[in-house]
Amino acid sequence: MGFILKSNQYKIISLxxxxxxxxxGFIKEGFEVIWANDFFKEAVETYQKNIGSHIVYGDITKIPSGDIPNECDVLLGGFPCQGFSVANTKRSMEDERNFLYKELLRLLKDKQPKFFVAENVKGLLSIQKGQVIEMIVQDFKSLGYCVDYKLLKASDYGVPQHRERVIIIGNRLGLKNPFPKKTHGLCNDLFNEKLKPYVCVKDVVGHLANIRTRDASFMLDGVMIHNHVARTNVYDTFWGRKHPINQHEICDYLKFWAFLQHL
Incomplete structure (x- = not known):
């Protein structure tokens, strides 16, 4: 959104x-989040410790619009996705969590921000054969916003994972909604020679010490930190893995598959 918003102090409300x-991400680009909200207590406590005290703990459906600041230029909302997720085999519009996006609609109507950005899982596009995403887009458009959506993949922007998310952008200024251009890809992509190579997990964590069973726990600032991997030797899912692999060996394994993919 950088080429649209010239000021680096646009005020954000986040749901x-x-x-x-x-x-x-928005704060790092110079935006100011003046009010935020979540219903998960531990998440709110984490937010307060790392970002700021402007987050409010509570059920957004029970917070009146009058209790939320009016000075809002951008509304953000990664509305709950459990009901839309492809991992939920019983997903349907009967799941009440699927209607929490209407809290975004409420604040768009009451606060009239210039822009909004909403985020959700890939499964949103396929539920009821695409009818749900179209319903949501039409609801946003009914409030006078120009709305577009796109499926973006984290690995295309330098993140070492293939997480895909639906990004919905809207504005009421009649402007074209921007989506970021892909910055990373395969090294042998002849059609995108300017792309940087995909970032592998080892590129990010390869410098860390190997996990050892005796590293099961340690003290940090007076708090006992437990390493669940070292204690249980559990398996996990990593990008590039083709079969179950001991987590002690994951970095070298990823390097091998990254090498093959770059041939």
């Missing part, structure tokens, strides 16, 4: 903020 990942 369903969680630990603040979406907010943090």
């Amino acid at each position: 369903f903020s969680g630990c603040g990942g979406l907010d943090l």
